[in-house]
Amino acid sequence: MNTKVAVNGYGVIGKRVADAVRAMPDMDLVGVADVATDWRVRTAVGLGITVFAANDDAAAGMTRAGIPVSGTLAELLAEVDVVVDTTPKKVAAANLPLYRSAGVKVVLQGGESHATTGHSFVAQANYATAVGRDTTRVVSCNTTSIVRVLGALQDAGLLARARGVLIRRATDPGEAHQGGIMNTMVPEAAIPSHQGPDARTVRPDLDVVTIAAKAAHTQTHSHFWTLQLTRPASREEVLAALRAAPRIAFVRMADGLTALNTTVELMRDVGRPRGDMWEVAVWEDVLTVEGDEAYLTYQVYNEAIVVPETIDAIRALTGTATDGATSIALTDHVLGMRREFLPAAVPVRD
Amino acid sequence: MNTKVAVNGYGVIGKRVADAVRAMPDMDLVGVADVATDWRVRTAVGLGITVFAANDDAAAGMTRAGIPVSGTLAELLAEVDVVVDTTPKKVAAANLPLYRSAGVKVVLQGGESHATTGHSFVAQANYATAVGRDTTRVVSCNTTSIVRVLGALQDAGLLARARGVLIRRATDPGEAHQGGIMNTMVPEAAIPSHQGPDARTVRPDLDVVTIAAKAAHTQTHSHFWTLQLTRPASREEVLAALRAAPRIAFVRMADGLTALNTTVELMRDVGRPRGDMWEVAVWEDVLTVEGDEAYLTYQVYNEAIVVPETIDAIRALTGTATDGATSIALTDHVLGMRREFLPAAVPVRD
Amino acid sequence: MNTKVAVNGYGVIGKRVADAVRAMPDMDLVGVADVATDWRVRTAVGLGITVFAANDDAAAGMTRAGIPVSGTLAELLAEVDVVVDTTPKKVAAANLPLYRSAGVKVVLQGGESHATTGHSFVAQANYATAVGRDTTRVVSCNTTSIVRVLGALQDAGLLARARGVLIRRATDPGEAHQGGIMNTMVPEAAIPSHQGPDARTVRPDLDVVTIAAKAAHTQTHSHFWTLQLTRPASREEVLAALRAAPRIAFVRMADGLTALNTTVELMRDVGRPRGDMWEVAVWEDVLTVEGDEAYLTYQVYNEAIVVPETIDAIRALTGTATDGATSIALTDHVLGMRREFLPAAVPVRD
């Protein structure tokens, strides 16, 4: 029997999780809950998704707005095994008692603190420790990428220390009509920024410091890493370590993929829904290794990268797959996750 | 038997035309021709599209780059009924002799001048006059939108005179790593800008003047019109005229669709390929009518709006549909063109 | 004896008004009042400006922050003839009773409604009606520019009707790290936007409708006008009317001043404080006249254009100049206002 899933919060992450749940053969999306009455929730209706109101006030407002509300969040929770909370930062913590009283498993997102659930999740790093738990927190987009990439190098015994500069897009494309920065850059006031310590909630073995700033665009986040290796290594060794880990893809400047927007355009061209990129995109030909130091640059498509992790977290909590590799393989197959986006060069015809 | 189509130039427009041709039940895409060796053409290969080299030099370069080239443009032309030329501005004119000697019908794009073909095309305006011609030019994105919208009002006997300010996005998202403007606006040096006169190549009955400027974004073009009506009219009359024409859709500020990026986000959410919007999106609740004047604002998704027109142009030239309405209906059905993107408000449950 | 002036609110407008007051031979800046404790107010201290706290709470906070506070707003008011209120929108109205009880004249800014003072001010339009009043409101930057330019054409008997599209910069450069729009454009939801009606509070004889939108930059506002003239006129007649009015300057695309940022750069190069442009900058060679229609484009440097108007308003209220032309001439001379920014072409040497 399929796992019954609710999504609370139909925003940037929630709508993508909802689509991914609908695509999985072992899950059913029972419904999404929200408080909005605008085009966002009405789009869900148009897509055939069952909509619930996150609370009684919202139910009244949504009904007045002509949105076919199928009940409240409490009613939705009564019908599901798991709820994925994708509400705005710090709202989820307040929802926890309701979830607990409903007896459902809970997947939170990275806007919440580690302490909220006591467990932070990246599938390839610690799936096993989440199996059977009541709650977990899928870490944020930046942190997920750090665990994927640095974790791969750590697993290969190559990484001694990582110092990174994270240049974040200032806001999401769909929110860019409000609250953005214009023609400037905004460094975070404190070093380290939270992403380094946050990665250590999942991989305490990482020696990582992050410096962050917001840049004036709405595309992907960019990470620039200086890596102290455990020993002098070859570029191929570093690449091999990255290729051994899931959910890391490679792009190349030499192919004309020279800027954030070109990779985003590529995602649209290969037919990704919403142009999403669930993989961390490492610029393969920018990667440089000098003795025992490596320099690494990659893109993080912040709106989508945690979606496969969330799917895996659902399976871990419900125990429907006890093995991380099995869950990852299924998720990645259904979504169409890739290592390369371009066909390899082929022999020419005679 | 299906119409055999070639696309010369696999860029912003060409890749979309290629996809649309592949979707049409009465057309076959024989191949696309290009000169590039980067990710763009290799993406076509990945999508299963047969790739040709636009000339011998390109063939050598593409082959060296490992792209499986199936022949040259001349060879491609020998296999098709129609070529759609989506090469960069002013290149197409130089290609015309080759096309003519190959005996194929030719659809050019709006970067070329009207004189190149002697016929400029917008399906709803003058499909009939293109039937059986050897060549036509699908006018540019802005001009297409003008003909669709102002033409609808002219057909309804409502429009006396239109004066418009066209704020263009400065470049396409996929090209935004080069050649853009930053934190400024660039007005065109001459009034009228070319779009007004260009619309008159299709609808000489329009009294239209356009002023244009480039703004610092990569989203849709925006048109702001002041319309002198032939008589005092009601807002509903103006809307009814717009609703009677094809390929005009409506969005509303009241739904939270308050900026260019929100509509673009909506396109992604409703599942449009590449987030494309083939319709002109009129802000219904911004439309204002005061006596015999109307004020109208709409969005033009410049990368996609001419795609359905190009499909219709193929049918007109080849005579596979002699009636514009028939072709438009087929094109729009296959693409999934819409009048509204959100479900209507529905009765609430008890 | 010089007029004693207070400025309440040391922000984007306030700091410029303070500088202008200090430059005027017939005025003394007694002090500025604010509530902030950050670099902005401390810069005032560094410039030798006497700083007051806008209220008792602010006094405590500013003192704690080490800012040498010379007293409260009430104490400042006791020492001045006039207060210029440049506090954020809608705050000034709440300050009015305090100003009245202090018996000082009051100049408000365009963020307040006309009703607050019952008199709206643009020096060249209605200086005389402000003479001796207790209060007036200097209209906003966009409205000021409309009154200057359209008023000039109306005075020349040339203007029948004006329909304009106002593309606003989304925020000020110094505020661009928060609250901006990114890679989008945001049309105002209602037509007409407020600027047209607002201009009629100063010039009720104008037949003007405005459509407004925010664009993704922090430079000047841009106005694009379609003007119905009272009769067919020559381009030179229109230009002559503009040249007859004060505070309108001319720039030309032919000189390479082709975009908002080039004019801003020019202001810096000619030595303007903060790069300010107090004039409306009309693109002379973009101006087009066709029969009885004219098309006009100009730039509005929103941070500075109301500064000279504010200086004149001080003189009008205090009656220190009973004649608008006299006040305008003095203000413009001291500030260094210009009609042209480039030297005229000069005869070549032999």
Added chain:
Amino acid sequence: MNTKVAVNGYGVIGKRVADAVRAMPDMDLVGVADVATDWRVRTAVGLGITVFAANDDAAAGMTRAGIPVSGTLAELLAEVDVVVDTTPKKVAAANLPLYRSAGVKVVLQGGESHATTGHSFVAQANYATAVGRDTTRVVSCNTTSIVRVLGALQDAGLLARARGVLIRRATDPGEAHQGGIMNTMVPEAAIPSHQGPDARTVRPDLDVVTIAAKAAHTQTHSHFWTLQLTRPASREEVLAALRAAPRIAFVRMADGLTALNTTVELMRDVGRPRGDMWEVAVWEDVLTVEGDEAYLTYQVYNEAIVVPETIDAIRALTGTATDGATSIALTDHVLGMRREFLPAAVPVRD
């Protein structure tokens, strides 16, 4: 007798160098040479600067355009002791033979390679080695900042190794209407980027690697450094080393200077010509020291930072000051260079 100076190339750097030369008590600006006929050169005329044509063709064109040309570059060179070449990248190398035949000293800018002159210059690092030379190259803005800041730490015996991420503004504000990037970021394809090695042309003792990318704004460059210290040190030690070096200023997030644009606004507010900042602006309260690692962030105002270095280079080549400290002190006094931009917190009044 004052040193007679020519500036060849009246662009972003040239116009600032011209102004600085005019301000120095020991220098005379004989004239500037250029090829342009647009507003830029005409602004120089308006400022009372004598204009020459960079070659005969330019002379004809400039004369036709009505610009009062006082002769050609060759004639200008005959009247001066030193020429500062601020022509576009790679043009200066071609000018060298002309300069040599005229027997003038030559200051090139950082767009040229080190090999062109065999000497690269940053005043505080190697003034002495330039004294009496015929030519030197003032290194680029980014490199200058690296030498100033890292050199200060190296001189204090604190710096073992520096790894930096340089996020460059994509273009200058005055050029932003062409050739910029929009809503994206563009990493450089190769690591290390040229700035690290370039700094070693001045300070070969630095162990420095740089990674660079362009961001979508026109403000200052931002450098984010991870510094390996020679030993565990305190934050105060690091700050003391920076305070001991010239041309480094401090700003603080705690003062509300939280983004690139706020510092730029501050420069305008304190009355800097064109809003220029000649200092490297270190965010003091972002500086973090952990054991033997330090993390450092600063702003580089690329249009102005090399101007004082260029003035010093003139004195070094001509030997008018044989001591770097003397030249630096004079330059900095005349320009008004500062360590702090805000008044220190002062005791409150009773």
